[in-house]
Structure formats: C-alpha cells, structure tokens
Amino acid sequence: MIEPGQLVMLVSPKGKRYFRVLQTEDVLNTNDGQLQMQNVVHQGYGAVVHTHLGRAYTVLKPTLYDLIKSVKRRTQIIYPKDIGYIIIKLGIGPGCRVIEAGCGSGALTTALAWFVGDAGRVYSFERRQEFASLCRENLEKIGLESRVQIADGDIEQGFGIEKADALFLDVRTPWEYLEHIPGALIPGAPVGFLLPTVNQVSSLLSAMQDGSFSSVEVLEILVRRYKPVPERLRPEDRMVAHTGYLIFARLGAPGQDDTEPGEFTFHQEKEIC
Numbered sequence: 001m002i003e004p005g006q007l008v009m010l011v012s013p014k015g016k017r018y019f020r021v022l023q024t025e026d027v028l029n030t031n032d033g034q035l036q037m038q039n040v041v042h043q044g045y046g047a048v049v050h051t052h053l054g055r056a057y058t059v060l061k062p063t064l065y066d067l068i069k070s071v072k073r074r075t076q077i078i079y080p081k082d083i084g085y086i087i088i089k090l091g092i093g094p095g096c097r098v099i100e101a102g103c104g105s106g107a108l109t110t111a112l113a114w115f116v117g118d119a120g121r122v123y124s125f126e127r128r129q130e131f132a133s134l135c136r137e138n139l140e141k142i143g144l145e146s147r148v149q150i151a152d153g154d155i156e157q158g159f160g161i162e163k164a165d166a167l168f169l170d171v172r173t174p175w176e177y178l179e180h181i182p183g184a185l186i187p188g189a190p191v192g193f194l195l196p197t198v199n200q201v202s203s204l205l206s207a208m209q210d211g212s213f214s215s216v217e218v219l220e221i222l223v224r225r226y227k228p229v230p231e232r233l234r235p236e237d238r239m240v241a242h243t244g245y246l247i248f249a250r251l252g253a254p255g256q257d258d259t260e261p262g263e264f265t266f267h268q269e270k271e272i273c
C-alpha cells in the first residue's frame, strides 16, 4: 500500500520511466496501454502492475538520481556527480534558503528543492522565459514546485533577496554578478560556481581577488564506471571526461585567515576524497 500523494516511478518493460504523484483515481496512459493508479496504491513499492493490455510495469520509489536523470532538458544540465558535491559544499539541508542562477532545465533546482524540504526555499533565476517555464514544468511533474520561486529575469539587476544561506551560479559570465552577492547572503555564506572552461575559471578567480571571498577552491569531479561483470571486472570503454569545473568559496568571512587581499587561502589539509 502506498499513501496517495507519494511520488512513484513506473518502469515499462522497455525501461521507460514515468513519474507520478499518486492519486487513487488517476489513470496513466502509456504506449503499453492504461495503468490504473488504484492498483499501484494497493500493490505497493516493488510490485509489478499490469496495463489493460497486460504489459508489466514495476512500481519503484524514485531516488533523487532517478529524478535528475529524468529532467526534460533543453539546456546543458549539471550532472549528478557534480550536484552531490555542490549540495555538500553549500551545506544544503532542511530549512535552507538558497539562491541559484540560471535554472535552465532545472537539474540542480530539483536537487536543491529536494534537500531544502518544505521549510526551505530555492530562489531560482532564469533570463530565458522558455527555460524558466521548462524548469517549472519539470518541478511540477515531481511535486517539488512549491519549494521553488522561479524569477523569469536576468541577475544583472541583482537578486532582490537578503540573508540567504547559500548561492550557486551556473551562468557563462559569473564574474559580472559578483557585486550583487554580498547583499544577498548571510556573512560567511558558502558560494559555488560551475564553468566549462579554464579560461572562464581564470576570469572568475581574477574577479574574486577583491577581498570579498575567502577559502577559494577549484576542482573537477571524474567518475569512472566499471562493467559489473564479476569474472571480467574492468572499466567501461568510454567515460564522460569533462562536464565542468567547480569553484567554491566563502563570502567574506573576515578573520578566518590571514590572507592578504587578492591572495587566496588554499587549504593544504590531507585530502579526504
């Protein structure tokens, strides 16, 4: 038995995934025929339910990874491997107020909304109306839209928000908007950026040398998948070699280090990952 209102993932015989916020009276129209949600409610997670044409669908509780993979995309999205680290570095959790731009298709927005919970808030900015609408649709499909406030607008005018807990920018020229960050966040808040090329990272680092940021970190995350064959365990032939560079820092945080303005503290701590 699954409580109505819960999000379920229905997997077709060919692996196609459908996401639904369960309503007992609903009917899902698929290429394999109609699925009565009433059956899904009664059968529960892990069960197999059948369409009126007799095709078997598996009922699963979706993970955040499933949701991000299913985001309908018309922009480049941030990958789960990067999102995981972003969430940890920005300290996103229940009750957080977090700012992001641009929301694009909404992959990162989905994760932020998932983690801030009902008590938190995601303030997403997107200058292209069609992407703002797409992001909204993607969130509505999985029932997370009430946690996100999407502004169809350019961040060149600032964020219009005060005392947020964290900020992430996934825009081409983030250095143009740094001046708006201090007024939008609590002192010492964590901030992050994703950029695809080293040239952009250099431009951002140069702009960050005004003393407003500390504890700057630049990294990239590589995931190497293995073929899960016990007797011939070896890496996949191909891998995603590059998605983007991640840049993290703390806003201001005076007194945390003895860094001269224009010079960053690079932590020499033993690596833990």
Ligand SMILES: C[S@@+](CC[C@H](N)C(=O)[O-])C[C@H]1O[C@@H](n2cnc3c(N)ncnc32)[C@H](O)[C@@H]1O
Binding pocket: 075, 076, 077, 078, 101, 102, 103, 104, 105, 106, 107, 108, 109, 125, 126, 127, 128, 131, 153, 154, 155, 156, 170, 171, 172
């Ligand atoms: C790569 S996409 C973001 C993808 C998104 N983070 C995700 O995970 O799905 C970059 C987006 O930033 C938007 N953008 C770029 N500059 C902007 C600005 N100054 N203000 C608001 N949005 C901006 C673009 O329109 C684009 O949709």
